[in-house]
Amino acid sequence: MAEATTAAPSPAPAPKPANVTSPEKAVLSVTRQVFMTHTQGTLLANRQWPTDMWRNVWDSFSYRRGAMVLGAIIVGLTAFGFLVGEFGETIQFFHRNYLLWAASEFPVMPSWPAEALWILVKGVIVLHIILINGLFLVWWERKISAHMQSRLGPIFVGGWHGWLQTLADGIKLLLKEDAAPSDRDHFLHALAPALVFVPILLCFAPVPFGRELAAANLDIGVLYVFACSGISVLGIVLAGWASANKYSLLGGLRSAAQLVSYELPRAFSIAPVVALAGSLSLTKVVAAQEGYWFGVIPKWFIFYPVVGQISFIIFLIASVAETNRVPFDIPEAESELVAGFHTEYSGMKFALFFLTEYGYVFLASALLSTFFMGGGAAPLPFLSVLPSWFWFVGKTMFFAFCFLWFRWTFPRFRVDRLMDFNWKFLLPWSFANLLFVAPYLYL
Amino acid sequence: MSSSNAVGYLAGIYQGFSGTIKGLMVTLRYLFKPSITVNYPVAKLKPYDRFRGALLFDAVTCIGCNLCVKACPSDCIDLQNMTTPEGKKIAKVSWYSIDFGKCNYCKLCEEACPTKPKSVWHSLDYENVFFSRHEMVRAWQQGDPWCGTYFDPADKKYRVSQEQIPIEEIPARR
Numbered sequence: 057m058a059e060a061t062t063a064a065p066s067p068a069p070a071p072k073p074a075n076v077t078s079p080e081k082a083v084l085s086v087t088r089q090v091f092m093t094h095t096q097g098t099l100l101a102n103r104q105w106p107t108d109m110w111r112n113v114w115d116s117f118s119y120r121r122g123a124m125v126l127g128a129i130i131v132g133l134t135a136f137g138f139l140v141g142e143f144g145e146t147i148q149f150f151h152r153n154y155l156l157w158a159a160s161e162f163p164v165m166p167s168w169p170a171e172a173l174w175i176l177v178k179g180v181i182v183l184h185i186i187l188i189n190g191l192f193l194v195w196w197e198r199k200i201s202a203h204m205q206s207r208l209g210p211i212f213v214g215g216w217h218g219w220l221q222t223l224a225d226g227i228k229l230l231l232k233e234d235a236a237p238s239d240r241d242h243f244l245h246a247l248a249p250a251l252v253f254v255p256i257l258l259c260f261a262p263v264p265f266g267r268e269l270a271a272a273n274l275d276i277g278v279l280y281v282f283a284c285s286g287i288s289v290l291g292i293v294l295a296g297w298a299s300a301n302k303y304s305l306l307g308g309l310r311s312a313a314q315l316v317s318y319e320l321p322r323a324f325s326i327a328p329v330v331a332l333a334g335s336l337s338l339t340k341v342v343a344a345q346e347g348y349w350f351g352v353i354p355k356w357f358i359f360y361p362v363v364g365q366i367s368f369i370i371f372l373i374a375s376v377a378e379t380n381r382v383p384f385d386i387p388e389a390e391s392e393l394v395a396g397f398h399t400e401y402s403g404m405k406f407a408l409f410f411l412t413e414y415g416y417v418f419l420a421s422a423l424l425s426t427f428f429m430g431g432g433a434a435p436l437p438f439l440s441v442l443p444s445w446f447w448f449v450g451k452t453m454f455f456a457f458c459f460l461w462f463r464w465t466f467p468r469f470r471v472d473r474l475m476d477f478n479w480k481f482l483l484p485w486s487f488a489n490l491l492f493v494a495p496y497l498y499l
Numbered sequence: 500m501s502s503s504n505a506v507g508y509l510a511g512i513y514q515g516f517s518g519t520i521k522g523l524m525v526t527l528r529y530l531f532k533p534s535i536t537v538n539y540p541v542a543k544l545k546p547y548d549r550f551r552g553a554l555l556f557d558a559v560t561c562i563g564c565n566l567c568v569k570a571c572p573s574d575c576i577d578l579q580n581m582t583t584p585e586g587k588k589i590a591k592v593s594w595y596s597i598d599f600g601k602c603n604y605c606k607l608c609e610e611a612c613p614t615k616p617k618s619v620w621h622s623l624d625y626e627n628v629f630f631s632r633h634e635m636v637r638a639w640q641q642g643d644p645w646c647g648t649y650f651d652p653a654d655k656k657y658r659v660s661q662e663q664i665p666i667e668e669i670p671a672r673r
Contacts, residue, residue, distance in 0.1 A: 109533055109535070113532065116533060200530065203530050204526045204529050206529060206532060206533075206534045207536050208534050208536055211538055461526065461527070465522050465523050465526045466519075
């Protein structure tokens with residue numbers, strides 16, 4: 057074999073041995089070294105088809121670990137609730153002492169400035185409940201939708217299953233340019249997000265988060281909540297009008313029609329509950345559901361035969377419609393109206409609409425657990441060692457999960473069917489339900 | 500729900516609700532199944548054995564017969580034999596290059612290759628993405644790794660391509 061010429065400087069080729077595998081191995085080591093230094097990630101070599109993977113899920117180590125982590129989270133939260141215990145009475149005690157201190161420290165001053173400061177603190181706390189709930193629900197929705205579609209969802213931000221994803225999104229939204237159409241009505245365009253957001257803040261005032269944990273113990277709590285949540289429609293219509301966009305306008309008008317229609321069955325389905333409790337105060341509605349039949353079945357309104365279940369289902373459906381969520385999301389139907397009334401909003405203005413939607417999901421869940429699931433009452437007598445706020449938040453989160461679950465299961469209603477369903481089905485049945493509740497009141 | 504009699508009406512309601520519950524149960528069942536996607540840049544899937552990924556080339560076993568160049572339908576392979584000082588070609592390759600911008604991953608070159616084991620063959624590497632057109636043209640000479648080098652015009656050097664997944668050994672080279 058003659059001398060070989062090579063075009064570029066390279067180590068002289070080794071003489072070809074008889075066994076072809078050994079130089080191959082020499083090159084292989086170089087290749088492997090290259091790959092080791094330049095690659096990221098691990099290769100899942102023994103990956104199975106999904107059908108194989110799903111046949112015996114408990115054989116998989118990661119699945120058992122995930123189940124254990126979930127169990128540990130539930131146990132940890134329970135232990136946390138048990139350790140913290142009831143704090144409604146403590147807060148009331150603190151409030152009384154604070155008023156006494158203010159009266160003794162500033163004897164000439166009337167009592168209302170001290171009370172106003174206290175109310176301000178409560179308002180800030182309620183605001184943060186909404187904000188933190190928004191952070192959590194957005195992340196939860198993304199995770200649940202991902203897992204319902206056999207995906208993973210956000211996984212990196214924050215280290216553990218992307219739990220800080222919403223915070224990252226929020227920072228992104230804050231830093232975004234506020235792009236808006238030049239033809240817009242400047243004042244109304246800026247006013248609409250605020251008009252949508254403020255009522256949700258007001259709505260949480262009478263909601264009892266547990267024993268003695270309502271921000272304002274209103275006598276007309278039910279009426280107040282429905283009245284305040286009705287104001288948000290105005291903001292949505294304004295957003296549609298001020299955007300100078302046909303899709304926005306259509307979304308706003310649809311929203312007005314839908315929300316006003318679904319207010320009716322929603323309110324009428326609550327009428328039996330109010331009649332049974334004998335009060336419009338949310339605290340008294342909760343108090344009316346205390347106790348157990350035969351020592352095991354809690355006296356929640358959902359367990360009242362016929363009337364409870366019909367009320368519950370109508371209220372649940374109407375609540376999903378009120379919160380503009382799938383399958384009742386025609387105001388922001390992506391495939392028809394781009395994004396409906398918030399098409400022309402970006403940055404933090406859009407974030408306010410988004411936050412409001414999740415705030416209303418939380419409010420509807422809280423109302424569901426207040427009206428039908430006994431608020432902070434434990435489902436079994438011996439479980440009342442856990443504090444009432446723990447049960448309230450647990451039930452509320454269960455209903456919030458239901459809202460997310462519906463969203464990722466059902467397709468959207470057509471506009472006319474949506475109205476048919478409301479006026480020809482929900483409303484007559486909620487009227488009929490008023491008839492069904494009469495025997496209970498007579499007994 | 501548009502039946503004329505009461506029984507039909509109630510049956511319609513029952514049907515509607517039971518269908519709704521069925522749909523909800525399907526999504527709930529899938530919620531508790533393991534996800535089929537993987538956490539891509541951290542974990543990577545191995546394709547099936549007959550997957551045709553990026554081409555690898557072994558300059559040691561290649562006999563420079565030009566069959567792969569002739570077999571290639573998109574004309575992306577180029578080959579240069581070693582020569583004796585008199586200019587006579589010998590059965591050894593001095594330069595080999597594949598333009599992945601043209602390659603259509605058809606496996607005809609691998610089928611045409613007469614050596615055993617194959618000198619040019621498909622790996623399972625599906626991450627052959629490129630930052631520049633220079634990177635698309637892979638070149639090999641004696642002693643280069645199987646994944647090849649590319650010419651970097653910035654410093655006039657041949658570099659090894661980066662960001663590859665280490666699956667060049669599976670399947671066993673045919």
